Amino acid sequence: MHNHLDGSLRVQTVIELADDIGYSGLPTTNPAALADWFDQGDSGSLERYLESFDHTIAVLQTADAVERAAFEAGEDLAADGVVYAEVRFAPWLNTRRGLRREDVIEAALAGLQRATDETGLVLGLIVDAMRNHDHSVEDARAAVRFVGQGVVGFDLAGPEAGFPPDEHLAACRLAADYGLGLTIHAGEAAGPDSIHRAIAKCGAQRIGHGIRIVDDITIGLDGEAEFGGVAAEVRDRQIPLEVCPHSNLHTLGIEAEAHPVGLLHRSGFNLTLNTDNRLMSRVSLTDEFAFVVDHHGFGIEDLEKVTVSALDAAFADHDTRQRLAGVVRDGYAS
Numbered sequence: 001m002h003n004h005l006d007g008s009l010r011v012q013t014v015i016e017l018a019d020d021i022g023y024s025g026l027p028t029t030n031p032a033a034l035a036d037w038f039d040q041g042d043s044g045s046l047e048r049y050l051e052s053f054d055h056t057i058a059v060l061q062t063a064d065a066v067e068r069a070a071f072e073a074g075e076d077l078a079a080d081g082v083v084y085a086e087v088r089f090a091p092w093l094n095t096r097r098g099l100r101r102e103d104v105i106e107a108a109l110a111g112l113q114r115a116t117d118e119t120g121l122v123l124g125l126i127v128d129a130m131r132n133h134d135h136s137v138e139d140a141r142a143a144v145r146f147v148g149q150g151v152v153g154f155d156l157a158g159p160e161a162g163f164p165p166d167e168h169l170a171a172c173r174l175a176a177d178y179g180l181g182l183t184i185h186a187g188e189a190a191g192p193d194s195i196h197r198a199i200a201k202c203g204a205q206r207i208g209h210g211i212r213i214v215d216d217i218t219i220g221l222d223g224e225a226e227f228g229g230v231a232a233e234v235r236d237r238q239i240p241l242e243v244c245p246h247s248n249l250h251t252l253g254i255e256a257e258a259h260p261v262g263l264l265h266r267s268g269f270n271l272t273l274n275t276d277n278r279l280m281s282r283v284s285l286t287d288e289f290a291f292v293v294d295h296h297g298f299g300i301e302d303l304e305k306v307t308v309s310a311l312d313a314a315f316a317d318h319d320t321r322q323r324l325a326g327v328v329r330d331g332y333a334s
């Protein structure tokens, strides 16, 4: 559900693409050393984390590079046992060498289609707009040209603090008017107000991260959770949260046991589990599942619940979701 294309390249591919276009800015061209460099560990800063995208974006400036990255993303997800995935990125970031947004989206869709043809993995593309720039309407316009051709959603990404989602209301409305699913990064670096604005003002159907909803939950002396207005809204409406545990550990500098995923799950929130950026967090979806088992006591029923929740919240058509629900049920039954 929440997987960034430019945050999930293979290290070797970054090196080869840099060589192809003569990009000399990589900190090293040794694959193992570069993998270590990208691994953000516990940098504890969203800004520092985003800085590492400078290199992946620099090498994704040709249609061939974008197509290859999208194909390999699909191949890697399929190899991890994923049956449905939505890959996202901001095409505007890939227009530095003359591509138009539409060219970039077309290349990504071609790569995803090739991955589907080869692996059977069902893939959709989410187009991101960067919330710290003022051209989100142009981004949405490019996205809606591909409705029905593989683009399934629209998202606001980039630094959250200081850039409220409703500054991009026109873009969100345009995307929704054309039938795209709307998910918005909120409650990652900013608090519950950001989540509230994404839902109530922009009409987000899903929330990217959303973990800071815990700021609106109080645990009483009796151990019972008390929900503030925003937390109650998110829980009562069962708004799906795209939780990405390792990404949060790395950008927010929190300990594994202190991650809110367990509390939110036990409190009845609608959670899905995601990788965010597989390169920067050096993580797979299997790792994220293992994380909640090891650190938050999830059992097999809990994992099935979050998997089914993800499928329910997917921006795929009804028939696809029904078919994949059978695959997921059979998988957990076996």
Ligand SMILES: [Zn+2]
Pocket: 002, 004, 157, 185, 208, 276
């Ligand atoms: Zn993200």
